[in-house]
Amino acid sequence: MNKIFGFFIVFFLLVSSLGIGLWVSGEFNMPGDRPSSKSTVIVGGPQLGGPFELVNHKGETVTDEDFRGKLMLVFFGYTNCPDVCPTEMQTISLAMQALGDDADEVVPIFVTVDPARDTVDVMADFVSAFDPSLIGLTGTDAQIDKIKDEYRVYGEKGEGEDQDYYLVNHTSFTYLMGRDGKLVTVFSYGTPAEDMAAKIREQI
Incomplete structure (x- = not known):
C-alpha cells in the first residue's frame, strides 16, 4: 500500500511541477519494480534543474557551475538501495563505455537522497564500483533538499x-542536462544503455 501511495505522490508532483511541454513515454519505477525498456522524452521547456552546492566523493565542495560546458547525466538514489540504484549506475557505466572518446564530454553524477548515511567516504566506496568518471554528490539535509526541489525529485524514508x-x-x-545546465531529456529506469548512449551522442 505504501508503494502504491508513493507512486501517486511522485507522479502528481512530477506532472504538476513540469506542467505543459512534458510528454511521457515510459513509466515510474520504485525499488523492486520490473524495469521498463522505454525512455521519457522531454519536449518543450519545463523548468527542471538549477543551481546547487554539494560535496563530491573526494570531499570537495562543488556547484553546478563546475560542470558547465559538459553534458551531465544525473541520477538520484542512495548507496543502500538494493536494486534500482546499482542497476542504473551499471547502465550509465555501460552507456559511458559505448560513447567511446565522446564520453569525455559527459559527466555522470549520482546524487544521494539519503545524506544521513551517505557520507563522503561511503559515496567514494560506492562510485568506485562503477565507471571511473562517475561523481558522487552528498551534502547537508538542506543542500540535498534544495537540489531535490530543483530537479522535482521525490525521496522519502520508509515509515516505521x-x-x-x-x-x-x-x-x-x-x-540528461545540456552544457548550459538545462534539461535535454529524461530516461526512465530500465532504458537500455545503447539507447541512452545514442541520445547522448545527439547532443555532442
Whole structure:
C-alpha cells in the first residue's frame, strides 16, 4: 500500500511541477519494480534543474557551475538501495563505455537522497564500483533538499522502519542536462544503455 501511495505522490508532483511541454513515454519505477525498456522524452521547456552546492566523493565542495560546458547525466538514489540504484549506475557505466572518446564530454553524477548515511567516504566506496568518471554528490539535509526541489525529485524514508536499516522511496529517472545546465531529456529506469548512449551522442 505504501508503494502504491508513493507512486501517486511522485507522479502528481512530477506532472504538476513540469506542467505543459512534458510528454511521457515510459513509466515510474520504485525499488523492486520490473524495469521498463522505454525512455521519457522531454519536449518543450519545463523548468527542471538549477543551481546547487554539494560535496563530491573526494570531499570537495562543488556547484553546478563546475560542470558547465559538459553534458551531465544525473541520477538520484542512495548507496543502500538494493536494486534500482546499482542497476542504473551499471547502465550509465555501460552507456559511458559505448560513447567511446565522446564520453569525455559527459559527466555522470549520482546524487544521494539519503545524506544521513551517505557520507563522503561511503559515496567514494560506492562510485568506485562503477565507471571511473562517475561523481558522487552528498551534502547537508538542506543542500540535498534544495537540489531535490530543483530537479522535482521525490525521496522519502520508509515509515516505521529501523533508524539505521531502512529503504528510501525515490524517483528513478536519469536526467540528461545540456552544457548550459538545462534539461535535454529524461530516461526512465530500465532504458537500455545503447539507447541512452545514442541520445547522448545527439547532443555532442
